[in-house]
Amino acid sequence: MAERVVRAGDVRLWSEDLGDPADPPLLLVMGANASAAAWPDAFVELLVRGGCRVVRYDHRDTGRSTAVPAGEADYDLGDLTRDAVAVLDAHDIGRAHVVGLSMGGLIGQLLAVDHPDRLRTLTLALTGALDMGSTEEPRSDQGERLERLIALTEPGADEEAELTRRVALWRELHGDVLPFDAAEYRRLEEGVIAHAGTSTPSTGHVRLGAVAVPRDGDDLRRVTTPTLVVQGTEDPFYPPGFGRHLAGLLPDARLLEVPGLGHSLPAAVHRLVADEILAHVRSHP
DSSP states (O other): OEEEEEEETTEEEEEEEESOTTSOEEEEEOOTTOOGGGSOHHHHHHHHHTTOEEEEEOOTTSTTSOOOOTTOOOOOHHHHHHHHHHHHHHTTOSSEEEEEETHHHHHHHHHHHHOGGGEEEEEEESOOOTTOOOSSOOOTTHHHHHHHHHTTOSOOSSHHHHHHHHHHHHHHHHOSSSOOOHHHHHHHHHHHHHHHTOOSOOOTTGGGGGSOOSOOHHHHTTOOSOEEEEEETTOSSSOHHHHHHHHHHSTTEEEEEETTOOSSOOHHHHHHHHHHHHHHHHTOO
16 A cells, blocks of 8 residues: 555645556546545455556545635635546556546546546446436435535544434434444544544535536537446435436446445445446456
8 A cells, every 4th residue: 555645736645556567557536525434445445356457536625635715615626636637647657547426427437538548447336417407306315315414514622422423314314224334334433533633524526516517418428438427226315217217328338336335435336336346447457
């Protein structure tokens, strides 16, 4: 393992490089307000053992990367996309297999649109298209679900209360089909807190939801990067229709719907999802 601090203009981005440098490079791009530590170590290890050189990094305003005071963030998804390019440059990676989860999936799409020469393949997990279109009507309980999620955004008064809040939030994101292991999510969040050195949650990306995405569905129709779209049937943020719409826009895309999966990456699906990503990588050397 090699840690490296990447400079992207005035921003410093913490990153790490795992696996054999001679193996195909795979860049992991996490979701909003989530650091590299939000990728479960066991899942990352499956990708490394499967023959990939894995690079993961902390977005600005997360983990050990540059942070700005709350409410002063003035960047957009285009800036976060350029951060990802800076990480590739710093690790001397010309073209990479990219895996983006949630907001990381939007960044992955922007990479495919604006920096196609930097991609070998793309995997978009638990996300929607740049135009946020869907092939289905919202669920009848969608509003109720979002209200429960919003109610769990208030930070805890201390580290224990914050851990309890985060596990409760994961309970909502996990869905009601796959068994929920509270201890698993607690261990994940303990690692996130230890990595950042604070239990204060990252909030710098909250405003990005109100900032217009600089590209749309027409741009995606011109993407040539081979893409795997991974969607959970129980995702409360991006129900299956979002994944179907996304896969339908991309000319060279394959859709994998994981039964019972919500908006998380629990141990129960690590092997399945890792194997699908590895197969996708191997099919496009």
